[in-house]
Amino acid sequence: MFIVHRSLLIVDLNIAAYIIINLLLFSSWHVILFRHRETLSFADRIIGVFVLGLAQIIATELLLGVVFKRLFAAPLFGVNAAISSAVLIYSAAAFKTQKTRASVLTEVADNVVRFFNILKTNPILLSIFIIFSISICWIIFLGYLFPSYTWDALWYHLPIVGYIMQSGAIREIPNDFIISQFINIFPKNIELFFVWNIIFLKSEVLADLSQLAFTIIGLFTIYSMSLKLQLKEKNAVFAALLFFFAPIIILQSTTNYVDITVSVLFLIAVNFLIKNNPGNIKDRAHEPGGGIPVVLSGLAAGILLGSKGSGPLFIIVLSAAIVIQETIKCLSERKTPAVQKRRGFGASSRLLLIYFATPVLIMGGYWYFKNWALYNNPVYPMEVSIFNITLFKGLYKEFLEPAPAVFKDLSPLKKLLYVWMERDEYYFYDSRRSGFGPLWFILFLPALIFSLIHAAIKKRYGFLAVSAILVCAFLLYPRNWNTRYVIFLFGLGALAYGYILDYSNDKGKALEVIAVLLAGYTALASNSPCVTPSQIKKFLRLPAGERTIARHAPFSIDLHARQEYGHWIWISNNISKGDTLAYTFEPLFLAPLWNSAFSNKVAYIKSDSYNNWLKKLDENNAGYALIRRNSEEDKWIDREREIFSSAGWLGGLKERFKIVYSDENYKIARYEKNED
Amino acid sequence: MKRMKIKGRENTLQILFMLIILVLAVVYFTLPERTLFIENQMKWWGEFWDVFGK
Numbered sequence: 189m190f191i192v193h194r195s196l197l198i199v200d201l202n203i204a205a206y207i208i209i210n211l212l213l214f215s216s217w218h219v220i221l222f223r224h225r226e227t228l229s230f231a232d233r234i235i236g237v238f239v240l241g242l243a244q245i246i247a248t249e250l251l252l253g254v255v256f257k258r259l260f261a262a263p264l265f266g267v268n269a270a271i272s273s274a275v276l277i278y279s280a281a282a283f284k285t286q287k288t289r290a291s292v293l294t295e296v297a298d299n300v301v302r303f304f305n306i307l308k309t310n311p312i313l314l315s316i317f318i319i320f321s322i323s324i325c326w327i328i329f330l331g332y333l334f335p336s337y338t339w340d341a342l343w344y345h346l347p348i349v350g351y352i353m354q355s356g357a358i359r360e361i362p363n364d365f366i367i368s369q370f371i372n373i374f375p376k377n378i379e380l381f382f383v384w385n386i387i388f389l390k391s392e393v394l395a396d397l398s399q400l401a402f403t404i405i406g407l408f409t410i411y412s413m414s415l416k417l418q419l420k421e422k423n424a425v426f427a428a429l430l431f432f433f434a435p436i437i438i439l440q441s442t443t444n445y446v447d448i449t450v451s452v453l454f455l456i457a458v459n460f461l462i463k464n465n466p467g468n469i470k471d472r473a474h475e476p477g478g479g480i481p482v483v484l485s486g487l488a489a490g491i492l493l494g495s496k497g498s499g500p501l502f503i504i505v506l507s508a509a510i511v512i513q514e515t516i517k518c519l520s521e522r523k524t525p526a527v528q529k530r531r532g533f534g535a536s537s538r539l540l541l542i543y544f545a546t547p548v549l550i551m552g553g554y555w556y557f558k559n560w561a562l563y564n565n566p567v568y569p570m571e572v573s574i575f576n577i578t579l580f581k582g583l584y585k586e587f588l589e590p591a592p593a594v595f596k597d598l599s600p601l602k603k604l605l606y607v608w609m610e611r612d613e614y615y616f617y618d619s620r621r622s623g624f625g626p627l628w629f630i631l632f633l634p635a636l637i638f639s640l641i642h643a644a645i646k647k648r649y650g651f652l653a654v655s656a657i658l659v660c661a662f663l664l665y666p667r668n669w670n671t672r673y674v675i676f677l678f679g680l681g682a683l684a685y686g687y688i689l690d691y692s693n694d695k696g697k698a699l700e701v702i703a704v705l706l707a708g709y710t711a712l713a714s715n716s717p718c719v720t721p722s723q724i725k726k727f728l729r730l731p732a733g734e735r736t737i738a739r740h741a742p743f744s745i746d747l748h749a750r751q752e753y754g755h756w757i758w759i760s761n762n763i764s765k766g767d768t769l770a771y772t773f774e775p776l777f778l779a780p781l782w783n784s785a786f787s788n789k790v791a792y793i794k795s796d797s798y799n800n801w802l803k804k805l806d807e808n809n810a811g812y813a814l815i816r817r818n819s820e821e822d823k824w825i826d827r828e829r830e831i832f833s834s835a836g837w838l839g840g841l842k843e844r845f846k847i848v849y850s851d852e853n854y855k856i857a858r859y860e861k862n863e864d
Numbered sequence: 865m866k867r868m869k870i871k872g873r874e875n876t877l878q879i880l881f882m883l884i885i886l887v888l889a890v891v892y893f894t895l896p897e898r899t900l901f902i903e904n905q906m907k908w909w910g911e912f913w914d915v916f917g918k
Binding site for chain 2: 609610611612613614626629630631633634638688692695698699702712713715717720721722724725
């Protein structure tokens, strides 16, 4: 009884620690940004709080993991609590009156009331919001109920988390397998966010909902961009809510992938570069306090740079946009009086270098400098060549994964149309040949074309500039037919839809009705074949500790992983905190070798001779060995056990291996170090 | 007169836009693969009803 109470208390403490540190972290940035309410709208401050909080999480984990090699729950809690408390005290002290302090809280309530007043005036908008709210609840329910089941999550996203958590350090692992090489070279900012969502809770139960936070912030971003592009508030809410209704966004919101994250961070970076009346993007840097949005843009872009290998492409596009705007501004300033001319290209470039480029390098540069130092190529293992001149040597020149066979003879445009028309028989989280849903093909695509023509005729340069940035990134992205890589284009579609609603004025009712019908269809049709109603029922009946990947047996991995389920279940039930599991072969997935709290250690231990193997097991303090049946290690253990059974009666001999799990393909042996 | 002309042009554009949407909706929902897709989704919801509804 006492033990049950104690474990419940520990679980409660873990949850309390997670809630307290998140509240402290995000509220401190909220209070500090409140002081800049003249520069930043409420929506921008919500997005800004998220960006600053995320930046703090990543920066502190990098500090503890790379420099101190002490990335564990207690130091991470301590460092963040100290930083956030200091930020909170500093910003709260700056408020001169009690009234100002109270308005920090009342502002949130006022905005919620205002939002619901907008919904009340439009039943169609209210319907979309209800569908959105139900979908969000469903996503949270599924994310909570099921473990992370997606291919890449099990293959490298979660193993990265496992390696960091078992050593408390962010460092290279031995290149034992091909996947180890990728685990080493991938930028890991978002995996650090996954670590954050596991390390305090001591459970991965919420980790697969990490991307949902980005989805919701993506809605705020589209709303904020719409307002800056001078759309009506009602239409901005329409555009924002519809951004959610892409099947790829709905399905990926419960996965440990990074695609929503990358696109939303890109949209955030663009959003913070837009001025309220965006003829020129960079002008903000010259306003009093105007550097803050540019810094926030740089932070978002930096986090993006450190999230995926394609990050540099987005930075190139953003930098080019800034430089072009600078040039235009500089040329137009030639006609202005000499006093203003003094700012000139050089001064504003310096401002942008400090405000934009510095946070980009701080938040995302580490991974590329590390790869450069270790592999002589910042984007290793990809080779970088321009005009047949190799800048950085690598192992691969193009994607390893082959394109779908049906694309073989299709032109780039036909590939896009093929995917946008969605010829697949179901939606899938990695969306190879579908993923944008009917909203894109039926509503957003024509809206985008119409709005671009209209904006060009009416000289609405803000909308054109934002479209140019997003379309450029889309055109430059390799494999842009894969919808998960270019979710930001769906965001542009949502903006274009808001633009068309604005243009249609009171005649837009038909468009609103079509939107709600398609949103409802998308919500109903975005069911993953990996999560069936029978599996939901089965998991609802299972105790929380037994809701593991092996019991889930998702369609995406089942065919390949069936023979692994037995030992995965044994590991999740029996390997506890501090245990080291030694494995002796290349596993299908590394992630299931850790328990759900990632509190054990795993090590690949292989050797040519038995004695050497034992020595390595001892050195790694291995408690268990996972071996393949009929492998060399299996024979060694059998031989030793035979010797023990025939000569054990002599006494003094201690059995080193005890088989604790065995199936047709695998065995797990408990290993006891022989002190003699 | 000029305002009426602009209004008329706007109306024509809106009708054209709605027509395009209609055509795209027909194209999207009448693809042969859509039948299989909708069948799969119906199956999913049928199973949902069997498991939770009855």
